Amino acid sequence: MKINPSIRLQVPEDFRFEPNLGYLTRSASECLYQIRDGGIYRALPIPGTPIVMIRSAPDRDLVVKFLGAASELADELAPAAAAYIRDWLDLDTELTPFYRLAAADPILAAAVETHRGLRLIGIPDLYEALAWGILGQQINLAFAYTLKRRLVETYGGRIDHEGHAYWTFPRPETIAALDVRDLLPLKLTVKKCEYLIHTARLVADGTLSKEGLASLGFREAEQALVRIRGIGPWTANYVLMRCLRMKDAFPIDDVGLHHALRHVTGSAAKPSREDIRRMAAGWSGWEAYATFYLWRLLY
Numbered sequence: 001m002k003i004n005p006s007i008r009l010q011v012p013e014d015f016r017f018e019p020n021l022g023y024l025t026r027s028a029s030e031c032l033y034q035i036r037d038g039g040i041y042r043a044l045p046i047p048g049t050p051i052v053m054i055r056s057a058p059d060r061d062l063v064v065k066f067l068g069a070a071s072e073l074a075d076e077l078a079p080a081a082a083a084y085i086r087d088w089l090d091l092d093t094e095l096t097p098f099y100r101l102a103a104a105d106p107i108l109a110a111a112v113e114t115h116r117g118l119r120l121i122g123i124p125d126l127y128e129a130l131a132w133g134i135l136g137q138q139i140n141l142a143f144a145y146t147l148k149r150r151l152v153e154t155y156g157g158r159i160d161h162e163g164h165a166y167w168t169f170p171r172p173e174t175i176a177a178l179d180v181r182d183l184l185p186l187k188l189t190v191k192k193c194e195y196l197i198h199t200a201r202l203v204a205d206g207t208l209s210k211e212g213l214a215s216l217g218f219r220e221a222e223q224a225l226v227r228i229r230g231i232g233p234w235t236a237n238y239v240l241m242r243c244l245r246m247k248d249a250f251p252i253d254d255v256g257l258h259h260a261l262r263h264v265t266g267s268a269a270k271p272s273r274e275d276i277r278r279m280a281a282g283w284s285g286w287e288a289y290a291t292f293y294l295w296r297l298l299y
Helices: 017-024 068-088 096-103 109-115 126-135 141-155 172-176 180-186 190-204 210-214 218-226 233-242 255-265 273-279 287-298
Strands: 006-009 034-036 039-043 051-056 062-067 157-161 164-168
Touching: 006 068, 017 051, 039 164, 051 068, 062 068, 096 109, 096 287, 109 255, 109 287, 126 141, 126 172, 126 190, 126 233, 141 164, 141 180, 172 190, 180 190, 210 218, 218 233, 233 287, 255 273, 255 287
Parallel strands: none
Antiparallel strands: 006 062, 034 039, 039 051, 051 062, 157 164
16 A cells, blocks of 8 residues: 655644644635545645645644655655645744733633634635635625635636545636636626736736735735725735734724624624724734634634
């Protein structure tokens, strides 16, 4: 029997595989990875597009196995695969200061106690993060996943292996070449079609890049994004939180955050911006993680 080559990734002391696996299973409509038999299966969007399976080892490190054709190129693909997974699963952030402040915070304490070990699962690709933010504007999470699946299965990449289809998110160059009429059959609004194509063109031609945004401070990066048609403060902060990993990104107008705060406080009323800023006064520098943990209470 052929043994698939593998690599091991060291994880932080406070990392726990189970809460992260739990987060990744939150939607049955997710199309970019699969959870089976306690492992994560995914075609990584890196050169070579290797299919990998990620599991937790008894010593808590992660074991990444290369499947299919990728097994023949494992040595060559390993560095990029390791870098992508470390970014995606947020394995390089030191969370001790966040856990310390959260334990003493009446809003965050329960969320952190319940989901301790959860990392801020990211979206390493800038265009994917932008598109996911645009797709999710003003609709519920379930329908956002439906729209993402339609977009991915129409314009994304597909690799078949042992009876399973593995998808990668559409490249910005692919979407940049489209017309609004091409996207309308996916049941997107005209505005969202326009925004997806416009941002794809900015990324494809290099006008907008992850490296460029990362070179800016949080406020400057936020301002750079909201100047783009179709990107408001919510989408900008979502992208900075999930892709750029700016810890102080704070989607304060997020409906899910509002529901979570109502859940924690027992309030029937939607919190005002002033209420949220008051509750978040102690989260400075960790607003993104506070938001992610609060989301996890409900989603």
